[in-house]
Amino acid sequence: MHAPTLLTHSPPPAAVVAVAAWHCPAAPPATIVVSRRARIRPSAAASTVTAEAAQLLLRESGLRSESLPRHVGVVIDGHLRWARARGLSVSEGHAAGRPVLERMVRLSRAWCIPALTVFVCSHENMTRPKAEVDFLLQLYEEFIRDNLDEFCREGIQLHLIGDSPGRPSSLLSAASEAHEATRSNSAMVLMLAIGYSGRRDVLRACRELAAEALIAGRLGTSVAAGGGLSCPDLVIRTGGEQRLSNFLLWQSAFAELVFPDVMWPDFGEDDYLRALRTYQSRDRRFGQRK
């Protein structure tokens, strides 16, 4: 995997737009398109996404910074159907999903969305054929290791949630090392739910605490992020199904749900933007009268 680098926006020269992008040192890309209208060129200097840069990108994307979701959850569904439709293997389907997630992380960071929780694999998914499970877990172990430098540079704090037995120790160590290395980062939280079950999360929290009022503070997303992570405002599920499938049950109680009709490997910037615009068009009432 290529090492990450940061790119600087130009023009306008006054606005420093820094976005993360993969960069092969041997053959640096001439231009990276993060925003269709923003021309991004590589810079040797490492920098982070500035508030000014984010404002510019958001304006160009027609998003309002003051009402962006503070936490996005995403169920990355549809790899298998995507692969079948192309005569590809299951592994090829999963592999095609990884760069899509990397792009979503970068876009979220560039747009200053403070938290992204990704349902990579459920507790139930762990009973799928061993070769498939092994491949997927290895893929996301590499995702963590390969992206660690970028997470550090971009101020992204990484967490792993889930408690399925059978997750390999190499994945757990990669996640724990990445967590240690990024724990003081504060620009964005990236939470990977691997071997995660919403019900097991609630049960564990209940076991740990008898008092219901304290449950929210004991759930995986909250515990892993030191209690500071809000519930997701927006949950996106690709792949055509319209359900949560045991993802963040408690935390999604008032989340806006969006179901783009695409398989995860086809999920692009436009789909993410559409989901965010849909979110911004929703009337959130939290059970209150208008």
Ligand SMILES: CC(C)=CCC/C(C)=C/CC/C(C)=C/COP(=O)(O)OP(=O)(O)O
């Ligand atoms: C080999 C392996 C571990 C595969 C993981 C599959 C995968 C990439 C899932 C990502 C999205 C996800 C957790 C969907 C859960 O729905 P669901 O489709 O499991 O639930 P449903 O049956 O309710 O739709």
